[in-house]
Amino acid sequence: xxxxxxxxxxxxxxxxxxxxxxxxxxxxxxxxxxxxxxxxxxxxxxxxxxxxxxxxxxxxxxxxxxxxxxxxxxxxxxxxxxxxxxxxxxxxxxxxxxxxxxxxxxxxxxxxxxxxxxxxxxxxxxxxxxxxxxxxxxxxxxxxxxxxxxxxxxxxxxxxxxxxxxxxxxxxxxxxxxxxxxxxxxxxxxxxxxxxxxxxxxxxxxxxxxxxxxxxxxxxxxxxxxxxxxxxxxxxxxxxxxxxxxxxxxxxxxxxxxxxxxxxxxxxxxxxxxxxxxxxxxxxxxxxxxxxxxxxxxxxxxxxxxxxxxxxxxxxxxxxxxxxxxxxxxxxxxxxxxxxxxxxxxxxxxxxxxxxxxxxxxxxxxxxxxxxxxxxxxxxxxx
Numbered sequence: 190x191x192x193x194x195x196x197x198x199x200x201x202x203x204x205x206x207x208x209x210x211x212x213x214x215x216x217x218x219x220x221x222x223x224x225x226x227x228x229x230x231x232x233x234x235x236x237x238x239x240x241x242x243x244x245x246x247x248x249x250x251x252x253x254x255x256x257x258x259x260x261x262x263x264x265x266x267x268x269x270x271x272x273x274x275x276x277x278x279x280x281x282x283x284x285x286x287x288x289x290x291x292x293x294x295x296x297x298x299x300x301x302x303x304x305x306x307x308x309x310x311x312x313x314x315x316x317x318x319x320x321x322x323x324x325x326x327x328x329x330x331x332x333x334x335x336x337x338x339x340x341x342x343x344x345x346x347x348x349x350x351x352x353x354x355x356x357x358x359x360x361x362x363x364x365x366x367x368x369x370x371x372x373x374x375x376x377x378x379x380x381x382x383x384x385x386x387x388x389x390x391x392x393x394x395x396x397x398x399x400x401x402x403x404x405x406x407x408x409x410x411x412x413x414x415x416x417x418x419x420x421x422x423x424x425x426x427x428x429x430x431x432x433x434x435x436x437x438x439x440x441x442x443x444x445x446x447x448x449x450x451x452x453x454x455x456x457x458x459x460x461x462x463x464x465x466x467x468x469x470x471x472x473x474x475x476x477x478x479x480x481x482x483x484x485x486x487x488x489x490x491x492x493x494x495x496x497x498x499x500x501x502x503x504x505x506x507x508x509x510x511x512x513x514x515x516x517x518x519x520x521x522x523x524x525x526x527x528x529x530x531x532x533x534x535x536x537x538x539x540x541x542x543x544x545x546x547x548x549x550x551x552x553x554x555x556x557x558x559x560x561x562x563x564x565x566x567x568x569x570x571x572x
Contacts, residue, residue, distance in 0.1 A: 234561040238551040252486040255413035259479040261405040269370035295371040302364035308357040316350035407472040414463035426489040434468040497535040513549040
């Protein structure tokens with residue numbers, strides 16, 4: 190038994206010596222310390238595009254959905270009765286004030302005018318005789334050959350003749366008006382609609398037979414409904430002078446049309462809490478039609494010294510909007526910001542940034558607060 194124990198102990202000792210030798214050969218022994226390990230490399234700064242905060246005065250607008258509305262929209266009716274003889278302008282045509290649109294058969298009215306003219310000629314002849322008769326009576330009365338009563342009769346007859354002539358001239362004027370009413374002309378420049386009375390239709394002035402519809406297209410109203418909460422600012426701008434407006438046609442690439450705010454209603458709609466208002470713009474090409482949907486914005490004031498950054502520099506988190514700023518030692522800082530009015534590609538920041546900050550405008554998905562960066566672009570201001 191003793192010899193067996195000695196054998197086992199010797200074997201264990203030999204194994205321990207061999208293991209120590211192997212550890213020494215591979216550098217795994219106690220002599221290896223953390224000080225001998227190589228230091229980890231520092232993170233490399235990522236190049237990021239930066240822009241300066243823009244400080245400028247910007248216009249403040251209020252924008253609304255709106256509809257176009259014709260300033261004048263009338264149904265054309267005839268004052269004279271008769272058969273519609275002719276339509277001289279096609280449906281949907283653009284016409285000018287005074288253009289002849291329809292003509293009614295005027296034969297009856299021409300006959301009435303001829304009769305009134307003949308009556309005038311008869312009355313003028315009769316009056317000429319009565320005046321001559323009165324002149325002779327005046328000489329006879331002055332010589333004592335004509336009684337006072339006879340002279341008064343001649344004078345009364347002349348005055349009756351003058352009254353008859355005046356009535357005949359009035360009848361002639363009425364006949365001329367009736368004849369003129371057989372021609373329906375455009376009361377203003379605009380565009381016709383669809384004809385409602387084909388040629389040959391019996392037109393009656395008593396029932397006011399409609400012929401067509403005429404709308405004025407230039408200038409044209411833009412009607413919209415601002416809320417009562419915004420009315421104080423709009424009315425203040427309106428009271429201080431002209432409120433310029435811009436009208437945009439959705440889906441159109443043309444430039445905004447310029448106009449002016451011209452009307453604010455005097456009451457608030459109970460059901461909607463809005464106020465009716467309208468602007469007036471030129472529409473010389475007649476491209477806008479009444480009832481068309483447009484967008485309008487009102488220039489109500491200027492905002493001075495606004496701090497602005499590109500909208501592409503904004504990020505979103507559970508805390509709201511933020512921007513990344515190059516901070517001290519070129520380390521990224523995250524700033525939570527509040528947004529103000531936009532102007533093109535720029536947006537106003539009402540808090541969170543300073544005028545001399547450098548805003549990171551790209552690689553936003555690859556950076557986070559505290560990471561070192563290498564700014565590219567912007568001005569040469571020292572942080």
